[in-house]
Amino acid sequence: MRFSNLHAHSVFSDGVNTLRENVECAISKEMLSLGFSDHSYTACDESYCMMPRDYDRYLTEIFALKSEFCDTLPIYAGIEQDYYSDRADYGFDYIIASVHYVKAKGKYYAVDHMATIQRECISDGFGGNVMDMVRSYYASVVEHAYLTRPSVIGHFDVITKFGIVPEHSDEYLRVATEALRETARYCSVFEINTGAISRGYGTEPYPAMPLLSELRALDVKIVINSDSHAKENLDSSFDLALKCAVNAGYDSIHVFDNGVFKPVSIK
Ligand SMILES: [Zn+2]
Numbered sequence: 001m002r003f004s005n006l007h008a009h010s011v012f013s014d015g016v017n018t019l020r021e022n023v024e025c026a027i028s029k030e031m032l033s034l035g036f037s038d039h040s041y042t043a044c045d046e047s048y049c050m051m052p053r054d055y056d057r058y059l060t061e062i063f064a065l066k067s068e069f070c071d072t073l074p075i076y077a078g079i080e081q082d083y084y085s086d087r088a089d090y091g092f093d094y095i096i097a098s099v100h101y102v103k104a105k106g107k108y109y110a111v112d113h114m115a116t117i118q119r120e121c122i123s124d125g126f127g128g129n130v131m132d133m134v135r136s137y138y139a140s141v142v143e144h145a146y147l148t149r150p151s152v153i154g155h156f157d158v159i160t161k162f163g164i165v166p167e168h169s170d171e172y173l174r175v176a177t178e179a180l181r182e183t184a185r186y187c188s189v190f191e192i193n194t195g196a197i198s199r200g201y202g203t204e205p206y207p208a209m210p211l212l213s214e215l216r217a218l219d220v221k222i223v224i225n226s227d228s229h230a231k232e233n234l235d236s237s238f239d240l241a242l243k244c245a246v247n248a249g250y251d252s253i254h255v256f257d258n259g260v261f262k263p264v265s266i267k
């Protein structure tokens with residue numbers, strides 16, 4: 001099966017490879033298509049994202065590659081839009097909506113960056129109550145989907161990344177499942193995101209199996225994305241993601257094709 005990836009980072013944000021290096025690698029891997037989704041600008045943290053002045057150049061370079069490789073590889077210009085970024089329309093082909101920060105007591109905590117930051121968020125931001133942080137995170141996920149109406153929901157349960165959140169507890173699953181149902185009212189496509197596996201943070205993609213099964217029950221479409229930050233990882237662990245989709249009961253995944261999500265059978 002030829003894979004497509006809509007969630008790739010380049011040197012325009014926190015990726016290590018240029019757009020062109022990613023394109024050439026995707027061609028060598030015989031991928032079906034490639035979409036870039038560098039991080040939108042967040043004023044609360046400029047360390048990893050695109051600066052507003054770079055948006056035009058990002059789009060111009062992708063559109064040049066799109067035309068250069070039009071006979072070889074469909075290329076798309078997307079954005080990974082953070083909850084705390086502005087929601088102006090910059091003309092991207094698609095938007096992946098992600099939440100990377102939990103704000104508490106006036107401070108922004110990057111909850112998917114380091115375990116120490118997440119622990120600090122729980123202790124200093126939420127008085128030691130991990131589930132209060134979880135509820136705050138998922139409230140942002142739902143609101144982001146409602147306000148942005150994105151093309152894809154990014155790494156829905158990334159808050160579980162460091163094993164700090166009690167992701168197997170009944171309380172957690174109830175909160176996450178309710179948020180998932182609400183989010184699915186505003187966006188009909190979620191990603192299976194394999195990014196944590198290639199970066200050594202886990203052995204399973206997002207979302208976790210109980211949530212993926214719930215998405216199947218809700219008839220939500222699935223795309224498989226690697227959230228790659230290096231070209232080698234453009235299609236990292238896609239076979240595993242496919243198995244997860246099958247185990248959740250999916251008989252097709254979707255791929256982005258010129259603005260439309262089209263089904264591909266995985267039976
Ligand atoms: Zn992200």
Ligand SMILES: [Zn+2]
Pocket residue numbers: 007009080227
């Ligand atoms: Zn990403």
